[in-house]
Amino acid sequence: MEHPLVAAALALPLPIQIAGLVVGIPLLAIVVNVLRQILVPTDPTAPPVVFHYIPWFGSAAYYGMDPYKFMFECRDKYGDVFTFILLGRRMTVALGPKGNNLSLGGKVSHVSAEDAYTHLTTPVFGKGVVYDCPNDMLMQQKKFIKHGLTTEALQSYAELMPAECQEYFAKELKLSKQNPGPKTVDVLHMMAQLIVLTASRTLQGKEIRDNLSVRFAKLLEDLDKGFTPLNMMFPNLPLPSYRRRDAAQKEMSDFYMSIMAKRRTGEHDHENDMIQALQGSVYRNGTPLTDRDVAHMMIALLMAGQHTSSATSSWFLLHLAHDQDIQQRLYQEQVDNFGNPDGTFRPMTFEDTKKLPIMDSCIRETLRLHAPIHSILRKVLQPIVVPQSLAAPSENVSYVIPKGHIIVAAPGVSQMDPKIWEKAGSWNPLRWLVDGGIAKTANEQYQAGEKVDYGFGAVSKGTESPYQPFGAGRHRCVGEQFAYLQLTLVIGEIVRNFKLTAAQKAIPETNYQTMIVLPLDPKINLEARV
Ligand code: HEM
Structure with missing residues (x-):
């Protein structure tokens, strides 16, 4: 026996059924994505994920329009280390001089520039x-x-x-x-x-x-x-x-x-x-x-x-x-x-x-x-433990940036940080x-x-x-x-x-x-x- 709602939907003309699917499926995906972020408990060692409505697309528009505004605002909300979704990729930003050190000073066994850039650069170079x-x-x-x-x-x-x-x-x-x-x-x-x-x-x-x-x-x-x-x-x-x-x-x-x-x-x-x-x-x-x-x-x-x-x-x-x-x-x-x-x-x-x-x-x-x-991007090859002095969920737990994430350094953020430079924006x-x-x-x-x-x-x-x-x-x-x-x-x-x-x-x-x-x-x- 069909559920009455399903039966009612099937009784609608085909163009309306198709329109319903085109609007309904993405809407459902957005609702599930939002509820998941609000209700599902997260791994305490995972860096906080920037809230986003659209799955896969994530924060692409916000980051793409003005990455510095995005990073400064996220820093205020989530601290110096946070993850955002960019067209299906998990990007973990580590800010400030200590954050820069995490990726730019990372070992070759832990972070790779090649894996982060080659698909862009090799066809050109x-x-x-x-x-x-x-x-x-x-x-x-x-x-x-x-x-x-x-x-x-x-x-x-x-x-x-x-x-x-x-x-x-x-x-x-x-x-x-x-x-x-x-x-x-x-x-x-x-x-x-x-x-x-x-x-x-x-x-x-x-x-x-x-x-x-x-x-x-x-x-x-x-x-x-x-x-x-x-x-x-x-x-x-x-x-x-x-x-x-x-x-x-x-x-x-x-x-x-x-x-x-x-x-x-x-x-x-x-x-x-x-x-x-x-x-x-x-x-x-x-x-x-x-x-x-x-x-x-x-x-x-x-x-x-x-x-x-x-x-x-x-x-x-x-x-x-x-x-x-x-x-x-x-x-x-x-x-x-x-x-x-x-x-x-x-x-x-x-x-x-x-x-x-x-x-x-x-x-x-x-x-x-x-x-x-x-x-500045690097692919994470081995999990990276974030030093407590940079960011941590609690005194006894450290964040870990998982293998497969892209770790992002943004030296421009510390270069324009009002906490470091007087009249930083001038x-x-x-x-x-x-x-x-x-x-x-x-x-x-x-x-x-x-x-x-x-x-x-x-x-x-x-x-x-x-x-x-x-x-x-x-x-x-x-x-x-x-x-x-x-x-x-x-x-x-x-x-x-x-x-x-x-x-x-x-x-x-x-x-x-x-x-x-x-x-x-x-x-x-x-x-x-x-
Ligand atoms: C690397 C900035 C001019 C050649 C880099 C990196 C930055 C940078 C930030 C590090 C990229 C990363 O870590 O992923 C600049 C700025 C420039 C400039 C601000 C001018 C104002 C130049 C010029 C050349 C050059 C004129 C060549 C003559 C390179 C090379 C690398 C590099 C070969 C090494 C890439 C690597 O090891 O992965 N540059 N650059 N750059 N730059 Fe420059």
């Missing part, structure tokens, strides 16, 4: 390198890169970058003493171009620079479009952007291979670029890097530096346009150190770039407030200056402390610092020195030549829909200094 090889090989690849960034190489880069900027100013901005402007520019677009021009002229090699305006730019764009949060969540979808990503990866990789083949025949015209440094590198076990490996590492370096540095420099210029006092100090620093009596400037050397306190503190402060990477480069020098606050802790060699040279462990824009531990950035050089030279060149003013009422909102924390539709006015 290519196989055999970075997160598509054992961790020990990545550490050696980082050593090869560090060896490529010699003082001699960096000195030569300092000579090459300003000319690229000057050419861009003349050809693209078309501003000069005779035609000073002002002109409103999309600062992110401008910086993306200046960063790729200067990186390709130096680190990437002359052949890449020479091809930048033609096919290479299109390939880079297609690769970029394959490096999005969508790709992070769904590595392979039958979409045109995925197919273009794969085609661009192959063509770009082949292009680097052809450069190396040509160079072998003696047909080369390169300076101290990274291709030259990597070619001929040999792993500890005697295996040489193949040309294909080098090609894929070059793509990885291009992707690693492009958006991080263009985002940082864009935020930096936006703040300068809104802060005339700091802009004047920065300009004056250039005049005091490099100004000629006739109003021109002498070029900066690599050594000069390290002695500019105002520039340095502006970069630091921009990276504090706008760390380009908001979430851009104030002067906070880094003490008596005209560089402050010895968070930075000192960051630079000093225990030194560890993870396989790419001794670095400060720094995993418990509240300031980690370049990460920490074994996956710490090896491009920091290059990034500082590039930012100092490019911004220096802009400040020498232009006066910046605000084109918008306030600093733009942040766009979190991309992998890198970018300003949304950012504009500034540029006027040539006469």
